[in-house]
Amino acid sequence: MGDKKKDKSRVTLWELYLTKEIGIEFKACLYFFAILFFYCVVRIIGGLFVADMLHMLEMILACYVIGYIQVYLLWNFDEADSLGGKELLGMVICTAVYSALSYAFGWFDRKPMATLIFAAYLMLTYICVYFIYKSKRYIDDKRLNEDLRIFQSEHKK
16 A cells, blocks of 8 residues: 555656646747737837737747757756856757747848847847746745745644
């Protein structure tokens, strides 16, 4: 009977996979929102108040593909414990891919300046997301430590 309880407390491969998939889903939504926001600002500055649905489709598909690349090939750099050369390289690679796609698909009418500003915006976005994840981990650690203290004090009695 103890073995069954022990098995239930272990994380399964399915749960590990599901955790990664949820993370990719979250990343896709987060980065799609950031990219769409920039896209809309550029459109409004240009005097256009409509967004191209084909561009939005391209953006969300790019976010999913790049999300998979981030998680499975590029060390999940935006969720790393520290921001070093490897993480910055991942940010630069993904920024370059997004920028190339934006130019190829004409998201910003193939204007080089808009594409360069977009790349800078994405780098800033990646750095902000890194600090958001780091802050979340810190808060989660504090909450878990508090829960552990409460649990230990209740079981000492």
